[in-house]
Amino acid sequence: MKIVVDSMGGDQGVKEVVQGSIAAANELGVEIVLVGKKDIIEYELDKNNYHGNKIEILHADEVIQNDESPSIAIRKKKNSSMVVGLNSLKEGVGDAFISAGNTGSLLAGGIFLVKRIEGIERAAIVSLYPTKSGVSILLDAGANVDSKPEYLEQFAIMGSVYCEKVLGIASPKVGLINVGTEKEKGNILVKEAYSLLESANINFYGNIEARDIPEGVVDVMVCDGFVGNVILKLTEGLGQSIFSALKEEITKNFSSESSTLFLKPEFEAFKQRFDYREYGGAPLLGLKKPVIKAHGSSDALAFKNAIKQAKIMVEEDVIDKIELDINIVK
Amino acid sequence: MKIVVDSMGGDQGVKEVVQGSIAAANELGVEIVLVGKKDIIEYELDKNNYHGNKIEILHADEVIQNDESPSIAIRKKKNSSMVVGLNSLKEGVGDAFISAGNTGSLLAGGIFLVKRIEGIERAAIVSLYPTKSGVSILLDAGANVDSKPEYLEQFAIMGSVYCEKVLGIASPKVGLINVGTEKEKGNILVKEAYSLLESANINFYGNIEARDIPEGVVDVMVCDGFVGNVILKLTEGLGQSIFSALKEEITKNFSSESSTLFLKPEFEAFKQRFDYREYGGAPLLGLKKPVIKAHGSSDALAFKNAIKQAKIMVEEDVIDKIELDINIVK
Numbered sequence: 268m269k270i271v272v273d274s275m276g277g278d279q280g281v282k283e284v285v286q287g288s289i290a291a292a293n294e295l296g297v298e299i300v301l302v303g304k305k306d307i308i309e310y311e312l313d314k315n316n317y318h319g320n321k322i323e324i325l326h327a328d329e330v331i332q333n334d335e336s337p338s339i340a341i342r343k344k345k346n347s348s349m350v351v352g353l354n355s356l357k358e359g360v361g362d363a364f365i366s367a368g369n370t371g372s373l374l375a376g377g378i379f380l381v382k383r384i385e386g387i388e389r390a391a392i393v394s395l396y397p398t399k400s401g402v403s404i405l406l407d408a409g410a411n412v413d414s415k416p417e418y419l420e421q422f423a424i425m426g427s428v429y430c431e432k433v434l435g436i437a438s439p440k441v442g443l444i445n446v447g448t449e450k451e452k453g454n455i456l457v458k459e460a461y462s463l464l465e466s467a468n469i470n471f472y473g474n475i476e477a478r479d480i481p482e483g484v485v486d487v488m489v490c491d492g493f494v495g496n497v498i499l500k501l502t503e504g505l506g507q508s509i510f511s512a513l514k515e516e517i518t519k520n521f522s523s524e525s526s527t528l529f530l531k532p533e534f535e536a537f538k539q540r541f542d543y544r545e546y547g548g549a550p551l552l553g554l555k556k557p558v559i560k561a562h563g564s565s566d567a568l569a570f571k572n573a574i575k576q577a578k579i580m581v582e583e584d585v586i587d588k589i590e591l592d593i594n595i596v597k
Numbered sequence: 598m599k600i601v602v603d604s605m606g607g608d609q610g611v612k613e614v615v616q617g618s619i620a621a622a623n624e625l626g627v628e629i630v631l632v633g634k635k636d637i638i639e640y641e642l643d644k645n646n647y648h649g650n651k652i653e654i655l656h657a658d659e660v661i662q663n664d665e666s667p668s669i670a671i672r673k674k675k676n677s678s679m680v681v682g683l684n685s686l687k688e689g690v691g692d693a694f695i696s697a698g699n700t701g702s703l704l705a706g707g708i709f710l711v712k713r714i715e716g717i718e719r720a721a722i723v724s725l726y727p728t729k730s731g732v733s734i735l736l737d738a739g740a741n742v743d744s745k746p747e748y749l750e751q752f753a754i755m756g757s758v759y760c761e762k763v764l765g766i767a768s769p770k771v772g773l774i775n776v777g778t779e780k781e782k783g784n785i786l787v788k789e790a791y792s793l794l795e796s797a798n799i800n801f802y803g804n805i806e807a808r809d810i811p812e813g814v815v816d817v818m819v820c821d822g823f824v825g826n827v828i829l830k831l832t833e834g835l836g837q838s839i840f841s842a843l844k845e846e847i848t849k850n851f852s853s854e855s856s857t858l859f860l861k862p863e864f865e866a867f868k869q870r871f872d873y874r875e876y877g878g879a880p881l882l883g884l885k886k887p888v889i890k891a892h893g894s895s896d897a898l899a900f901k902n903a904i905k906q907a908k909i910m911v912e913e914d915v916i917d918k919i920e921l922d923i924n925i926v927k
Binding site for chain 2: 509
């Protein structure tokens with residue numbers, strides 16, 4: 268098995284990508300194709316004393332920046348690490364592609380180059396959401412901000428397959444994010460989606476309210492991309508804000524910095540629960556090959572875990588299973 | 598000035614309503630009309646040794662329950678405390694109405710009995726959102742789950758008036774909740790709303806992302822009711838979940854209950870910042886008279902603060918100002 272990794276996309280530089288890839292090659296038994304500027308990648312491999320035969324380099328001159336228009340960048344920058352990587356995936360050089368680069372470009376490139384699975388109307392971004400009871404997945408996390416009920420139905424099916432195959436949850440519970448739990452609640456979109464989900468071949472739990480998200484009452488949370496994006500960003504913002512407010516209170520009342528030091532291990536253990544690096548990246552589901560968006564600030568550990576996640580997606584034939592389940596429905 | 602208060606709607610019983618009303622009558626110099634079962638209200642007034650002349654009782658036999666269909670309940674239960682209260686407001690018996698009862702019924706009753714201001718397309722629920730820098734308001738918090746761009750424009754105008762007149766913020770900053778800060782981001786609804794807000798007579802800040810909500814970057818946050826409801830419920834759920842996770846970590850590592858006791862004042866001070874009781878209730882804006890939805894579990898303090906809020910709305914002529922600003926726009 269060969270995983271193609273975009274070496275240029277992360278905020279933390281090539282170093283972290285290379286270190287994560289070395290760890291993955293050594294520990295997971297996968298081969299890695301590092302796409303990007305050859306001399307920089309060679310330099311980093313050397314610095315880390317890697318002389319094995321499980322990592323190869325695919326040279327790409329350009330880099331897509333975060334402020335570029337996604338679809339224009341994909342069309343114009345044919346020598347960018349992202350486009351070269353996606354094309355190598357398409358041509359069968361590797362089995363999966365990982366990039367920490369611009370989400371919009373990766374999505375546009377995935378749809379344009381790797382293409383959608385037959386029968387899939389829209390690709391979705393899947394976010395792994397840490398909960399009280401473990402981890403749930405949420406989709407769509409922002410790819411489709413004007414969804415139709417049929418998209419939500421497909422998100423539910425794709426999410427179920429991912430959850431079962433990659434997270435190992437048998438018959439995962441699928442919930443529809445809504446303003447109330449009763450069937451008749453919601454806007455036009457979710458009301459129509461509810462009927463579709465009821466008759467889909469999934470373990471449909473019903474509606475869930477946003478207050479239940481952190482509890483992990485379901486395994487797969489389905490929503491429109493606008494709502495999904497709001498949920499993820501609010502979770503991030505509130506986590507930081509509650510955390511710093513509490514720290515401030517404690518520091519204020521103990522009137523010394525020692526209190527913060529004193530509580531440090533507790534805060535760290537707490538933060539660990541919400542550490543995205545442990546969960547891998549965000550898969551883009553609905554494409555013909557596995558494509559994973561790694562967090563922009565991914566370090567070596569995060570890249571290694573994203574590679575592990577890609578490996579499971581390939582081993583478990585997630586794409587074929589999605590294609591099967593989507594087309595059974597029709 | 599006379600504030601009409603539904604005595605029967607709260608989860609904590611008539612006792613808390615009566616105690617809050619007595620405090621308001623004594624401290625704020627307002628007159629109160631308590632609507633509900635006369636004997637129970639008299640019993641509670643007696644128990645609290647109230648013998649003043651600032652509180653009167655308006656008898657109502659029935660109570661609208663939380664599980665009733667809002668519009669049916671409003672039409673059928675003509676002797677309910679909510680309908681009697683709203684009618685008394687409409688007929689000028691009082692200047693504002695407060696209820697901790699079912700939100701849907703209060704909204705339906707407000708629109709059906711008190712009626713919308715001329716020119717207002719939809720009434721909105723306003724939520725007071727505690728932030729790092731104080732408090733912002735968010736609307737719509739759930740009244741309109743299928744909004745049109747024009748509704749969002751009116752929410753922005755109504756929110757600005759409320760913020761300026763009741764919270765005393767001069768030229769309040771209005772932000773549109775979106776998936777990115779750039780103008781061209783978003784779904785069809787917010788893209789069209791952006792253009793309307795740009796040319797509206799408000800201090801338009803632009804788009805804000807959900808991660809910035811807890812920071813309080815704007816004073817008025819505008820969104821569709823579906824999104825607003827998700828934001829509020831997720832905030833509630835995450836607050837509880839982060840709080841209990843952190844407590845668990847601390848208790849676990851200090852291996853004794855004394856650690857929790859030890860940190861109690863810090864946790865309490867922290868919780869205080871997010872205490873809805875301090876901020877009053879959720880005004881329903883767009884109606885011809887001030888109507889405030891008090892939190893279902895309001896205690897005496899929360900009722901007193903909701904009455905204070907109603908008093909300011911009346912004193913500052915919030916309704917007239919909204920009518921003026923909405924109709925200038927056209």
